[in-house]
Amino acid sequence: MSRTALQTLPERAVELLGGEPDDTTLRRYLHGLAGVDAVGLEQRAAGLGTRSIKTTSKAWALDKIIELIDLTTLEGADTPGKVRSLVAKALNPDAADPTCPRVAAVCVYGDMVPHAVAALGAAHGDPDDGLVSVAAVATAFPSGRASLEIKLADTADAVADGADEIDMVIDRGAFLAGRYGLVFDQIARVKQACRRADGSYASLKVILETGELTTYDNIKRASWLSILAGGDFIKTSTGKVQPAATLPTTLLMLEVVRDWHRATGEKIGVKPAGGIRTSKDAIKYLVTVAETVGEEWLQPHLFRYGASSLLNDVLLQRQKLRTGAYSGADYVTID
Amino acid sequence: MSFLEYAPVPESRAILNLRDAYGLFIDGEFVDGTGESFATISPADETHIATISSASEADVDRAVAAARRAYDKTWSKMSGRDRGKYLFRIARLVQERARELAVAESLDNGKPIKESRDVDVPLVAAWFFYYAGWADKLDYAGLGADPRALGVAGQVIPWNFPLLMLAWKIAPALAAGNTVVIKPAETTPLSALVFAEILQQADLPPGVVNIVTGAGATGAALVAHPDVDKVAFTGSTGVGRAIAKETAGSGKKLTLELGGKAANIVFDDAPIDQAIEGIVNGIFFNQGHVCCAGSRLLVQENVHDEVIARLKDRLSTLRLGDPLDKNTDIGAINSREQLDRIRALSKIGEEEGAERWTADCVIPENGFWFAPTIFTNVQASHRIAREEIFGPVLSVLTFRTPAEAIAKANNTPYGLSAGIWTDKGSRILAVADRLRAGVIWANTFNRFDPSSPFGGYKESGYGREGGRHGLAAYLAPGSSAPRSRQTALTAGATASASARATRSAKKPALSKKEAKR
Numbered sequence: 003m004s005r006t007a008l009q010t011l012p013e014r015a016v017e018l019l020g021g022e023p024d025d026t027t028l029r030r031y032l033h034g035l036a037g038v039d040a041v042g043l044e045q046r047a048a049g050l051g052t053r054s055i056k057t058t059s060k061a062w063a064l065d066k067i068i069e070l071i072d073l074t075t076l077e078g079a080d081t082p083g084k085v086r087s088l089v090a091k092a093l094n095p096d097a098a099d100p101t102c103p104r105v106a107a108v109c110v111y112g113d114m115v116p117h118a119v120a121a122l123g124a125a126h127g128d129p130d131d132g133l134v135s136v137a138a139v140a141t142a143f144p145s146g147r148a149s150l151e152i153k154l155a156d157t158a159d160a161v162a163d164g165a166d167e168i169d170m171v172i173d174r175g176a177f178l179a180g181r182y183g184l185v186f187d188q189i190a191r192v193k194q195a196c197r198r199a200d201g202s203y204a205s206l207k208v209i210l211e212t213g214e215l216t217t218y219d220n221i222k223r224a225s226w227l228s229i230l231a232g233g234d235f236i237k238t239s240t241g242k243v244q245p246a247a248t249l250p251t252t253l254l255m256l257e258v259v260r261d262w263h264r265a266t267g268e269k270i271g272v273k274p275a276g277g278i279r280t281s282k283d284a285i286k287y288l289v290t291v292a293e294t295v296g297e298e299w300l301q302p303h304l305f306r307y308g309a310s311s312l313l314n315d316v317l318l319q320r321q322k323l324r325t326g327a328y329s330g331a332d333y334v335t336i337d
Numbered sequence: 338m339s340f341l342e343y344a345p346v347p348e349s350r351a352i353l354n355l356r357d358a359y360g361l362f363i364d365g366e367f368v369d370g371t372g373e374s375f376a377t378i379s380p381a382d383e384t385h386i387a388t389i390s391s392a393s394e395a396d397v398d399r400a401v402a403a404a405r406r407a408y409d410k411t412w413s414k415m416s417g418r419d420r421g422k423y424l425f426r427i428a429r430l431v432q433e434r435a436r437e438l439a440v441a442e443s444l445d446n447g448k449p450i451k452e453s454r455d456v457d458v459p460l461v462a463a464w465f466f467y468y469a470g471w472a473d474k475l476d477y478a479g480l481g482a483d484p485r486a487l488g489v490a491g492q493v494i495p496w497n498f499p500l501l502m503l504a505w506k507i508a509p510a511l512a513a514g515n516t517v518v519i520k521p522a523e524t525t526p527l528s529a530l531v532f533a534e535i536l537q538q539a540d541l542p543p544g545v546v547n548i549v550t551g552a553g554a555t556g557a558a559l560v561a562h563p564d565v566d567k568v569a570f571t572g573s574t575g576v577g578r579a580i581a582k583e584t585a586g587s588g589k590k591l592t593l594e595l596g597g598k599a600a601n602i603v604f605d606d607a608p609i610d611q612a613i614e615g616i617v618n619g620i621f622f623n624q625g626h627v628c629c630a631g632s633r634l635l636v637q638e639n640v641h642d643e644v645i646a647r648l649k650d651r652l653s654t655l656r657l658g659d660p661l662d663k664n665t666d667i668g669a670i671n672s673r674e675q676l677d678r679i680r681a682l683s684k685i686g687e688e689e690g691a692e693r694w695t696a697d698c699v700i701p702e703n704g705f706w707f708a709p710t711i712f713t714n715v716q717a718s719h720r721i722a723r724e725e726i727f728g729p730v731l732s733v734l735t736f737r738t739p740a741e742a743i744a745k746a747n748n749t750p751y752g753l754s755a756g757i758w759t760d761k762g763s764r765i766l767a768v769a770d771r772l773r774a775g776v777i778w779a780n781t782f783n784r785f786d787p788s789s790p791f792g793g794y795k796e797s798g799y800g801r802e803g804g805r806h807g808l809a810a811y812l813a814p815g816s817s818a819p820r821s822r823q824t825a826l827t828a829g830a831t832a833s834a835s836a837r838a839t840r841s842a843k844k845p846a847l848s849k850k851e852a853k854r
Contacts, residue, residue: 037760039780042611052451054663059344066340257610292341293654300340 012190014266015230023190023230028182032226038218038254047250053289060285064320065103066300067284067307068095069129072137072273074109074310076144076241082117085110087337089121092134096317097335099324105313106302107135107167111143112156115163126164129302137167137207141192144211144240146171150188157195160204167205168196169308171240174214177224185224189231205303207273208233212251213243221251225258235271241308246276249286256294263295272299275308281319284312343656346663348450352437358388359526361396361550362533364403365543370396372551377526380447380669381660381704389526392549397518397558400547404489404516405564407544412516413486417473424469424511426539431462434535438528442500443660445527447669447705448623450661460785461504464803467787468508471808475513476815478808483815486514487590488566490811491559493580495572496522496671497626497727502571503529505802507546508787513811515567518547520559524672526550557583565589567811571628574725574751574796592800592810594628594792596725597753599774600746601631601782604739605640607758611780613647616731619756619782621655621709624670625729628797629754631782633722634711635742638735645713645733649694652709657698667698667729670705679707679728686712686721691732717745725751739764743771752794756782775801 012023019027055063073092075084088108096102106129110118118136119126127133138160142148148156157168170192176184189208196204208228212221225236236255239246252274259270272291278284284307291299299305314334322328358374360367372391379386392400412420431438438461439453448457476482490510494502499521510517521529529548536546549555553576560568560580570580571594584591601619603612619631636644660668670676687693691712700706707728715722715732722732736742746755755774757765765779775792778784785791790806792798800810 036607036609039608039611039760042608042614042780045781046611046614052455052663053343054346055343056346057344059340059342062340288340297340 015186018230023186024183025181028186028227029180032182032223035222035226038222040218043218043254044250047253047290050253050290050293051249051286053286055285055289060319061323063285063288064281064316064323066288067281067316068105068313069103070300070302070306071105071313072107072109072275072306072308073105073313074241074275074308076109076111076139080111080114082114084337085114085117086121089118089134091313091335091337093122093125095313096320098333099321102317102320104129104132104134106306107137109137109139109169109308112138112140112160112163112165114138115160115165119164135166136164137169138163138165139169139171139240141170141188143169143171143209144242146173147175150191153188154191154195157192161196161198165204167207168192169207169209169237171209171211172224172228174211177215177220177227182227186227186231189228189233193232205234206232207235207237207271209237209240209275211240211243212238212248213245218250218254221254222258225255226262229258229262229270233270235273235306237273237275237308239274239276239308241276247274247278247308249290252287253290253294256291256299259299260295269299269304271304271306273306273308278307278309279311279315281312281316284316343664345659347659348436348440348443348454348661348663350440350444350661353440353444354437355387355441355527358390359530359550360390361392361400362530362536362546362548363396363400363544364407364547365537365541367533370549370551372396372555375523375552377445377524379444379704380524380671381701383703386445386527389530389550391551392520392555392558394558397549397555397562400518400549401489401491401559401562401564403544403547404518407542408486408488408516411542412511412545413514417475417514420511420514421469421472423539423541424465424472424508427535427541428462428465428469430535430538431458431465434531435459435462438500438531440661441531442528443668446496446499446525447660447671448626449665449668450663451665452623452668457498457501460787461500464501464504464508464787468512471509471805472512475808475812478805478812480809480812480814484513484812485815487811487813488515489564490515490517490567490569491562491565492517492519492569493556493559493572494519494521496525497623497628499525500528500532503532505571505807506569509802509807510567510569510811511545513808515811516545518549518559518565520549520551520556523550523552560584563587567591569800569810570594574798577798590810592792592802593798594800594802595753595796595798596727596751597628597630597793597797598633598723598725598749598751599629599631599754599756600633600635600742600749600772601756602736602742602746602758602768603634603636603640603644604742604757604759604761604764605637606760607640608760608780609640609644609647612758613644613651615756615758615780615782616644616648617651617655620731621652621667621729622783624668624707626671626675626727627783629776629783629791630727631754631756632726632730632732633746633749634731634733635736635745636733637742638737641733641735645711648711652696652711655696655698655709657706657708658701667709670707670728673705675727676705676707679726679730682721682724682726683710683730686715686719686730686732689719689721691715691719691721717748723749739768743768747771747773750796753792753797754778
């Protein structure tokens with residue numbers, strides 16, 4: 003599941019940056035990227051949002067959205083019971099329709115990983131095999147305000163408990179202060195902490211928290227920085243800060259991923275998270291992915307939705323397509 | 338299945354309540370024309386839509402007489418506020434019937450429904466709303482106190498934005514107090530005739546707007562009509578030149594909005610992904626049937642290869658096909674004649690040694706189609722770098738320095754629009770300052786707003802449409818009315834004294850036409 007052997011990462015970064023990754027080389031590189039025109043970016047996103055996806059395309063899209071969901075619960079009040087309930091929903095999203103696909107993963111806090119793993123049992127595994135992964139948020143999520151040691155321990159704990167994917171947060175304070183070297187170093191170290199005993203790696207999603215970076219130029223730079231440092235996925239938001247995922251932001255990140263693929267041949271994933279609640283919105287993201295990086299990205303290893311309430315709206319739409327009539331909130335399970 | 342092969346989503350034609358045949362719209366009624374009627378077809382599949390009356394010289398005369406009557410008896414006597422009410426009413430009706438107008442436009446013109454729905458029709462409503470607001474504020478149009486309407490305006494519009502060009506012409510003319518005889522293009526009369534129904538619905542006084550359909554002869558008769566006070570034309574430079582000759586010395590006021598060969602200048606520090614979108618929007622919007630299209634891409638040599646590679650990738654995602662399908666990006670070419678011209682010029686481009694690249698898309702069997710095409714290695718001396726192709730064909734040239742970009746951009750007989758792409762604000766201002774073009778877009782392209790004047794330099798025409806400046810095309814300055822009074826004023830008179838004198842002198846003054854009677 004891991005993208006590359008870790009050893010090659012610093013080499014590539016050194017090559018691209020023309021030196022060891024530090025504040026100076028990173029600044030030179032990231033500030034040399036083409037700028038982003040906000041009006042143009044938002045106009046393009048709005049244009050993609052007007053695509054009309056109906057009938058057979060819609061049916062395909064709805065199933066695909068389900069397969070790409072990281073079904074999430076990230077509350078202070080989370081309990082083993084709540085997580086078991088989430089897992090049951092992940093495995094069997096529509097109680098009335100056994101043909102409904104499973105979601106890609108459940109996303110929980112680190113201490114809930116053992117409960118999620120236990121609840122999944124034999125169904126725990128790679129979404130490509132029809133199984134469900136466990137993603138854990140780590141590195142002092144959501145603020146990231148802790149020492150590196152704590153962040154690494156947080157990560158290593160979750161991986162040891164069986165997490166397949168780690169959703170880390172970057173140090174936005176350091177990024178905004180121009181300490182790109184520090185942010186790079188933290189991502190690279192967390193990536194190392196994703197290493198399992200058998201030498202394989204948990205997939206690393208790097209959360210930029212775009213709502214705190216505020217400018218598209220910053221988001222573009224943070225995306226490149228995260229990929230350079232070894233992230234397997236770039237993710238918009240924690241869901242705890244507004245605005246969370248937006249279509250223009252996701253479009254921008256997809257453009258970075260497309261350019262990285264052109265430059266290196268490597269495929270990086272994108273995960274918009276937070277604020278995507280309706281099928282209509284989710285379909286706009288599918289269209290944006292397909293028309294920006296290509297359809298190949300519409301698979302669990304390259305695109306995810308971080309969402310909790312989205313699933314039920316998709317299920318209602320799915321039922322509507324099948325029966326021709328809208329059912330209602332009580333015809334899908336709350337979790 | 339491939340997700341990107343989106344299932345067809347055609348906009349329903351059921352909303353259209355088309356008649357089999359349409360007459361001319363004169364004096365508030367549909368009447369048969371005495372010229373030979375013609376068919377309007379859908380350029381997407383060459384099917385017949387409706388039979389359209391053609392206006393003979395006698396019909397044009399009737400229409401102008403109706404406009405004159407309406408001007409003398411009703412419209413010139415109505416207060417600006419009341420004229421504004423009619424315009425507001427028209428604007429609201431356009432919004433109410435937006436879907437119907439969009440379907441009619443896409444059906445008859447071939448443009449994608451997403452453009453007629455999201456660009457053309459909303460702008461039509463915006464134009465009427467904007468000029469409705471001006472109708473009772475003409476004193477503030479910058480023409481002195483109490484500017485006067487000109488009388489009857491004869492207007493001839495093209496086929497690329499049939500309804501939008503109609504709005505650009507009619508809205509300011511009516512707001513300023515003129516009455517109108519307008520001739521839509523021969524290949525795209527449909528939306529104007531649906532619009533005529535809106536005028537009836539709005540209860541606009543008969544004769545204030547008259548619509549005469551027909552070919553070039555109808556337009557020529559309108560332009561040459563002795564009782565027309567003002568001529569407004571949008572179309573080709575060749576026809577514009579003929580109109581200028583025809584109207585010279587006649588006392589008719591004239592505005593011309595003609596061709597273009599706009600430079601879209603991409604500097605090496607441009608926001609690259611948005612620039613690519615801007616290039617696409619600049620030349621492939623409306624199949625390139627845009628007088629202000631960014632048909633000459635001037636790209637800085639050091640980013641040329643990257644820009645072209647990205648552009649080709651992007652063009653490969655464009656969807657060509659049924660104009661009524663909501664996911665269509667590129668519709669049909671408006672007529673066989675235009676298609677032939679695009680083909681001929683593209684062939685010339687190849688013969689001149691430019692490198693042709695055409696997006697790989699399936700071309701429907703019937704109808705008129707041309708896949709998005711770019712020519713690289715184009716030199717300034719090539720015909721495809723100088724002549725307006727008016728189709729989805731982009732000519733790419735390179736430059737090395739800002740000075741060279743400016744020189745190349747200006748090296749054209751046209752001067753309608755230009756685009757600048759750079760992240761550097763100071764460069765935008767410095768370059769824009771030296772471009773000889775009526776509209777300059779910075780980090781965007783083909784954006785229109787009723788408050789912004791639009792028009793050209795050199796062979797792109799003269800006069801401005803849109804904004805406060807657009808009113809000047811349909812008004813005579815209040816202070817210019819009494820010639821004898823004006824010369825009597827002493828050289829030392831202050832501006833306010835002059836305005837006062839004009840105001841007091843205005844009442845007895847008659848317009849030229851009134852004086853004739």
